[in-house]
Amino acid sequence: MGPRLGRRDYSSDSPALARCLLGCVLVRALSDGTRLSGRIVETEAYCAPEDRASHAYNMHRSTRNESMYAAGGTAYVYFTYGMHHCMNAVCKDPGEPRAVLIRALEPIDGLDLMLRSRSGPRRRSPVRDRDLCSGPAKLCQALQIDRSLDGADMTLGDTLWIERGEPIDDARVRVTPRIGIDSAGEAWAGKPLRWVVFDSPHVSVRKGL
């Protein structure tokens, strides 16, 4: 395991951080000490206040997205579609609501527990390794990330953080428009703000790579 990312690492803007996070390792430590982790292979940058797809568009602020306004290195975890959680790394300075959505991981530590966490009673077929963390809500389910971790300082504490990993060469990276934000207006929906390690089998959506 590499060194934990510190405040300075989160001081850059969201597009730069989104690229930088590829290859880094997201770590979730449970209260019993169990370590769940995975290498980040897909990210998206959100650029409020101008970005219509951002929850902080036009500096919108509420109890839901309050942690987007916190210091770089804060976790922003939100609940959506009535059943899913998604996790962002907040960046830049307090009051600047920039964030990077973590969209997919290559599982590293705790595969067995991830498998159990991802196997609900509704599911018919077993979860393949490549589907454990291949989506923003899947990885939250696998790593047991929910609203209780919203606002967590990832530069401190022992529940959630990001470690430096093997750098990913530009040759392995593709940049595409973001997923699922077609209604955000053409200008922002089409911007290349999604970073993908395109040769990884663990990415969420292959279309567009």
Place this chain on the structure above:
DNA sequence: GCACCGATCGCCT
């Protein structure tokens, strides 16, 4: 009040 979601799954072609 009500439409809308930064998504996922099972089932269908």
Place this chain on the structure above:
DNA sequence: GGCGATCGGTGCT
């Protein structure tokens, strides 16, 4: 590969 159902909080009108 695409499509509809799912579920509930959020933010408009």
